[in-house]
Amino acid sequence: YIIINNRKIYYEEYGQGTPLLLLSGGGINRSIRDFGKCIAELSKHYRVIAPDTPGQGQSEQTDTLSYGLLTDFMSQLIDSLKIDSGYVMGWSDGAIVSLLLADKRADKIKKVIAAGANNGMRGFVMPEGFALDSVKPPTLEYWASMNQKDIEWYNTLLPKKDWKIAVNNMNKMVYAKEYFSTSVYNSIHIPVMIVLGDEDMISIEHGLEMHRLIKNSQFCVLPNTTHEVFAEKPDLISRIAIDFFR
Secondary structure: EEEEEHHHHHEEOOOOOOOEEEEEEOOOOOOHHHOOHHHHHHOOOEEEEEEEOOOOOOOOOOOOHHHHHHHHHHHHHOOOHHOEEEEEEEEEOOOOOOHHHHHOOOOEEEEEEEEEOOHHHHHHHOOOOOOOOHHOOOOOHHHHHHHHHHHHHHHHOOOOOHHHHHHHHHHHHHHHOOOOOHHHHHHOOOOOEEEOOOOEEEEHHHHHHHHHHHHOEEEEEEOOOOOOOOHHHHHHHHHHHHHHHO
């Protein structure tokens, strides 16, 4: 554990070499285990650092949640662990944070992979017949009826957290049209790779938009893959990451 902003943040380390910070997705069912199929291979090449972000896994909960707050926590983690030069690979919400870190912490971060990133609700592939403005967060009651196993798992975690606070905070953060200013793209000057599955919930067009706005970035689409890149194609994404970081 490490204390950041008066919160206990849990993290695990594996391997040796250049630090590689892995940032997991968002939701009460997300944690370090998002990268469970990749850590063994990645740790052969890097000092893998995998934190549970605030309110997830074995990290303490925060009163509110935003991508800016998550970025601040991970930025402070980089400083607290005295990482002078390293890489970041994020997935889903972690990918959004990785892009914000690429902007804010180019002094410490050499390269970033953002897998399944989006900037607001408009980045999602919407079901036919749904307009963006018609999509609203589900009620807690409905959400609980669809995610009972996740709630049961979350309630076993230490330190104890309130799943209702976590879900409300997550909904306020995710159900926004835009998460950060598009000016962020123009101020990123380190190498970035945008990764999507060809069946991702994030649209290919949105991924290409980010790729075109981030100067000298790379764009990678994984075949026969949904948003669950690290669960479905762990060997492929690991090989791609190792090659890109080299």
